[in-house]
Amino acid sequence: MANIYEMTHDVLYYEADETGKLSLPYILNLAILSSTMQSVAYGIGPDETHTRGLGWIVLQHVMDIKRRPNIDETVILQTYAREVNPYFATRIYKIFDTDRNELVSIESLYAMLDMEKRKMARIPAEYVALYGADVVKKIPRLPEPTKISADESALSLDYRVRYTDIDSNKHVNNSKYFDWLQDVLGETFLQTHEPVQVNIKFEQEVRMGDVISSTATIGDAQTVHRIMNGDIVAAEASATWTVAD
């Protein structure tokens, strides 16, 4: 059985967007916060993995949102590693309100990187034991994001990766992709639509100074996204939305 980790968090004003609700980038930040805290609690946090020359990388997040919590609301952040095989792991994140209503659920696919060789590494057996993850032969695949089709008329904006986009892992904080995905949709769309699901698949790392282009098409209750770094696909994503109150 997976070891479930929980912590409480009060939503801070700067974690909300203009709706006064927890923003998409901060939903992801809080999720990663909970798994980092779990790892630290088990003695296998970032310091330990870095000492071994290892680092977790995220391959995909599938995020379902029932209700985004408000500024000052206390939420429970829950996470556990569900399944692992030698090279991949699935992790579940949930955000609950204080009545244990589920607000957000995220299914994430991770792999382990040998930081020096920049290639996949085996997940240490003691990590698997500590997280209590189910050892499986094959990790079930997550659904693919909807692909952007070349002939649709698309919105597109360029973003240069900034110093403040880099976190203490010396990589672009994954939450920044949500900035780029959302911003290109424009204020009118964002003010009138509430996100219900976001599926993002990371293909290639981006670095400080890179100029990425965020492209999106707006369809019927769905947006489809691609983040390009020059000729290279950095990420693909799709999202579903409801009309906001």
Next chain:
Amino acid sequence: MANIYEMTHDVLYYEADETGKLSLPYILNLAILSSTMQSVAYGIGPDETHTRGLGWIVLQHVMDIKRRPNIDETVILQTYAREVNPYFATRIYKIFDTDRNELVSIESLYAMLDMEKRKMARIPAEYVALYGADVVKKIPRLPEPTKISADESALSLDYRVRYTDIDSNKHVNNSKYFDWLQDVLGETFLQTHEPVQVNIKFEQEVRMGDVISSTATIGDAQTVHRIMNGDIVAAEASATWTVAD
């Protein structure tokens, strides 16, 4: 005597930059968090001011940094309103470590805005009473940031204001100016220098979709900054630095 408000905060991983220390934008976010919490505790938080059609605006911050706290470090956020006259107020922010060593000190100048008329409003007397601020005739001016001189060869980059730059006050979160100020200096400078003082003066509001240009010159232990929104000066700033360890 001013009513002093304090709260503790654990520095979260996403509040740090690549140095693993609390980033400049988040130093400001935590400061504003503490004064917002003070205002809410006194029943005169954002909801109350907005109901009255009022809003606080920041005119200037002068930030002195002795040591930036690390990820996971517990800090004490302290704030109080020091002086008010009918139209202006000075507020002090401090960040202490758990041994009460002062890490950061910020002196800030505020004014009150009539949100509908977009002009200065009188600070309500009951606010002054609740904050316990000294009522003075004249608010002492803060030192001016060093001016950028036109003939110096300057670094300059453009930034478009993004959806995720807007906070629940429906304005650009002031911490974003620090993104623009820092990023233009480049990774090499930022990796080798630690900020000691930042003096930023806000001249004109910027809005979503605006493209601002952040210009900076790097001098001897000092950087001088200007943020332009087209022909209009949005902010001026200067900062001093030491060579990082």
